Amino acid sequence: MDLAISAITGDLANRIISFLMSEYMDHVCSEEKVERLQQLLLRIGMVVEEADSRYITMLIQxxxxxxxxxxxxxxxxxxxxxxxxxLICDSSALSIPTPNKRTRTLVSSASHKVFNSGLIRTLQNLEAGVANMAEFVILLGGCERISRRPYDAYLYIDNFIFGRHVEKQQIIRFLLHHNTPGSLAVLPIIGDAGVGxxxxxxxxxxxxxxxxxxxxxxxxxxxDLFRITDHERLSGRILVVVEFASDVDEDDWTTFYHFVTNMERK
Structure with missing residues (x-):
């Protein structure tokens, strides 16, 4: 009988020690993962912040x-x-009955395993993003930096300031990236007189x-749309800016459009 009790006691002690060691190792590993997570977030955050300060076309990345x-x-x-x-649960643990405490411990252990697997997946996603970030950073260095004080893109009317920086960049992007052959690109800029x-x-x-x-x-x-006919020997890529003070005659615009289109094809 004494031998059986001794064996049971020894086995129980070994299980308790193994459980405590497992919990300690899980805690240490979790702390290391959290530290690794913070480091990865810091690196990615720096790249994202730099990307937000530049005009980039790599939006998917x-x-x-x-x-x-x-x-x-x-x-x-x-x-x-x-x-x-x-911490709150531990402070009130003394007032919890033993059966409820055991149930809470089991639920907490299961929840910890689920959360730990989620932490591992998040780390894997971040590490994959960092691994593929080198080329993105290199290409990012070639993108133009956004001016934080674009004074030339602001308009003052009656002591009010209206930012035109976004509109300016949209127009520039349209002009530089529209390269469809055989079609004339028209970008209307509509507004009342005197708005800039x-x-x-x-x-x-x-x-x-x-x-x-x-x-x-x-x-x-x-x-004076047809003054463009004075430039019959135009060649290369041409930008035509037309200012309308009032509505334009539709027939005149159609003739002008076809003339410029044919000139582009020459």
Whole structure:
């Protein structure tokens, strides 16, 4: 009988020690994973912040990095919440009956395993994003930086300031990326007189990238559309800016459009 009790006691002690060691190792591994998660979030956050300050066309890669970063921050916030919740539960553990305490322990252990697997998946996604981030960072260095104080893109009317920076970049993007052969691209800029549309277009035409993209920039008045016929020997990529003070005759516009289209095909 004594031998049986001794064997049972020894086996129980070994199981308790194994359980405590397993819990300790899980805790150590979890702390290491959390630290690794914070490091990865810091690296990705720096790249995303730099990308937000540049004009980029690699939107798919950026969205992937941002999604992984948000997922990582969600997991990190959940970890902080769990730690706070465990502290509250431990402070009130003395007032909980033993059967309920055992049930809570089992549920907590199962929840910890599920959360730990989620932490591992998040780390894998972040590490994959960081591994594929080198080329993205290299290409990012070639993108133009956004001016934080674009004074030339602001308009002042009656002590109010209206930002035209977004419109300016949309026009530049349209001019530089529209290269469909055989079709004439028309971008209307509509607005009342005196709101700064002419100033906006002038600043766009003064941008170095726009001036180097077109071999010639012509400025015409809506009342004198056919003055473009004076430039029959035009060649290369041409930008035509037409200012309308009033509605244009549809027949005149159709004739002008076909003339410019045919000139482009020559």
């Amino acid at each position: 950026l969205k992937t990095l941002v999604a992984a970063m948000y997922q990582g921050h969600h997991v990190l916030d959940t970890i902080k919440y769990r730690k706070h919740k465990e 549309n002419k100033t906006l277009v002038t600043h766009v035409c003064d941008v170095e990238r726009v001036r180097s993209h077109f071999s010639m920039i012509l400025h015409l008045n809506g009342d």
